[in-house]
Amino acid sequence: MAAHAVAQIGVYACGGCQGLWIPEGRLEDLIARAHETQPGADRAAAPVARVRGGNPARQRVEYRRCPECEAFMLRRNFQHRSGILVDVCQPHGTWLDPDELEQIAGFVSSRPP
Secondary structure, eight states, X not given: XXXXXXXXXEEEEOTTTOOEEEETTHHHHHHHHXXXXXXXXXXXXXXXXXXXXXXXXXXXXXXXXXXXXXXXXXXXXXXXXXXXXXXXXXXXXXXXXXXXXHHHHHHHHTSOO
């Protein structure tokens, strides 16, 4: 995986599948940056969330291994209600499929601060 920066936060991108590995603690930093850059008072001008939504249990199940420890990661519904399933290794980080960072940004920008 190659090192990259998203919003000046270090992440790793897979050249094969275009997924992102976000080391532990950095996903929260990305979410904070998304809140900082969203329109403050004018919620009507905020971009429309591009989130699949729906029931995450209906999505195809694929368990991934942590790139650091090789243990199977847990699948979690991002912030318990987004419908975005992310793969989490508690001690090491979070794996995002290619479109999930955009979906998370849409979800975060569509909710009140």
